[in-house]
Structure formats: structure tokens, C-alpha cells
Amino acid sequence: MRDSFVHKGKRKILVDYLRQRIGISDENVLSAMNEVPRHLFIESIFEDFAYEDRAFPILAHQTISHPSTVAEQSELLQVKPGEKVLEIGTGCGYQTAVLLAMRAHVYTVERQKDLFDFSKKKLRELHLYPKFQSFGDGFAGLPTFAPFDKIIVTCGASTLPAELLKQLNIGGKMVIPLGPTDEQVLYRFTKVGPTEFEKEEFGAYKFVPMLGSTNQ
Numbered sequence: 001m002r003d004s005f006v007h008k009g010k011r012k013i014l015v016d017y018l019r020q021r022i023g024i025s026d027e028n029v030l031s032a033m034n035e036v037p038r039h040l041f042i043e044s045i046f047e048d049f050a051y052e053d054r055a056f057p058i059l060a061h062q063t064i065s066h067p068s069t070v071a072e073q074s075e076l077l078q079v080k081p082g083e084k085v086l087e088i089g090t091g092c093g094y095q096t097a098v099l100l101a102m103r104a105h106v107y108t109v110e111r112q113k114d115l116f117d118f119s120k121k122k123l124r125e126l127h128l129y130p131k132f133q134s135f136g137d138g139f140a141g142l143p144t145f146a147p148f149d150k151i152i153v154t155c156g157a158s159t160l161p162a163e164l165l166k167q168l169n170i171g172g173k174m175v176i177p178l179g180p181t182d183e184q185v186l187y188r189f190t191k192v193g194p195t196e197f198e199k200e201e202f203g204a205y206k207f208v209p210m211l212g213s214t215n216q
Contacts, residue, residue: 001044003039011037011038012034014067015034018030018067018068022068024075025075032102038067038094041058041093041122042056042058054066055069059092059114059115059118060115062112069205072186074095074152079099079102081102084104084147084150085104085152086107086142086145086150086151087108087109088108088151088152089138090133091115091119092119093119093128096128097128106130107145107148108134109138109141110135110138111137119133131145138153139164141166147167147169148169149171150175151164151175152174152176153174157178159178160189164176170191170193171190174188174191175188177205186202187200
């Protein structure tokens with residue numbers, strides 16, 4: 001597949017939708033969504049629908065999130081160029097690519113080997129290079145590279161992973177969906193002291209579950 005003028009035109013329509021209908025106002029997010037070719041991260045049978053606000057199945061019985069969800073999580077993260085961002089759940093690599101387009105220094109972890117291999121290959125094909133891409137347990141984060149300015153969790157967690165909060169800088173933010181498998185609530189935690197956090201709630205979503213360990 002290639003990135004044609006038709007694809008670019010559909011991306012512009014998607015970005016207009018995200019701005020006008022979803023209410024995304026962070027121009028850094030909108031610019032990144034306009035730049036990243038989402039159709040290259042999904043199966044070719046879905047190509048014609050890649051820029052609709054829909055989720056699609058990917059490898060390992062997972063899904064690529066709705067563009068609106070990617071945009072909303074990215075906006076809540078308040079990423080500044082050059083910040084260290086830890087992503088839990090690389091998936092197919094689309095959210096990773098958006099964060100890289102926002103000029104973040106991205107460290108990303110994926111527990112599904114099929115998705116780890118796919119995303120690594122796809123990002124390289126697009127000349128996109130995270131600072132570190134790991135096959136491992138997202139619950140553990142990446143303590144070797146901590147602390148991080150921002151952490152984004154792209155899968156639903158039944159409980160708050162305390163280890164991830166430890167890996168945030170003071171003033172850092174973590175965006176994470178929390179709750180049972182059928183529906184989660186999206187939260188943003190801001191670290192205001194060594195063990196103190198402010199919590200904000202942003203409504204109900206449905207993410208694939210966050211799982212421990214790894215899956216070969």
C-alpha cells in the first residue's frame with residue numbers, strides 16, 4: 001500500500017471531524033493525525049474505511065483504537081516536543097507513530113509477540129524510530145529508562161498499576177483507562193509530589209484489557 005492523494009484527502013476530512021465534532025483543539029495532535037497514514041497500520045481489506053472513526057481488528061485478537069480515542073488520549077497527555085513518553089501497549093504502532101509525529105521521545109512496550117514484531121517492522125518501513133521498543137510486561141513499565149514526563153496506557157486496566165506511577169517525573173502525567181473489561185473510565189493522573197497525585201476523570205470508553213506477563 002502507498003500513501004496517495006486520496007488517503008491524504010481522507011486524513012484531512014478526519015482531522016476536520018476531530019476538530020469540529022470531537023472538540024480536539026491541540027494543533028500538535030491534529031497535525032500528527034494529519035501526518036500519520038493510518039491505513040498502513042491495518043489490513044488492506046479495511047483500507048477504504050481507515051479514516052472513518054472506527055476501530056478495526058489487528059493481530060493477536062486486539063484492535064486499533066478509534067481515531068477519536070487516539071486523539072483524545074494524545075491531547076490529554078499534553079505532550080511537548082522532546083518529552084520522554086512511555087507507551088504501554090504498542091499494538092500495531094499507530095499511536096506510537098502519532099506520538100513520534102508530536103516530536104516526543106517514545107519508549108514503548110508490547111506484550112503480544114505478533115504485534116511487537118509487526119509494529120517494529122512497520123515503524124521502520126515508515127522511518128519512524130522510538131527511543132526504545134520492548135517486548136515485555138507493561139505492568140512493570142521500563143524502570144531502566146525512568147523517570148518519564150508522560151505515560152500513556154492504551155489498554156484497559158482493572159486496577160491502577162502503582163509501578164507506573166512511580167516512574168513518572170514530578171509534574172508528569174499518566175493517561176489510563178481503568179475499570180472492568182466491558183467498560184472503563186479514562187483518567188489522567190498528575191504527579192504533584194513523590195507520592196501525591198491529582199486525578200481527573202474523562203468519561204467512559206472501551207479498551208482491550210491490560211494483561212500481565214507476555215504472550216509469545
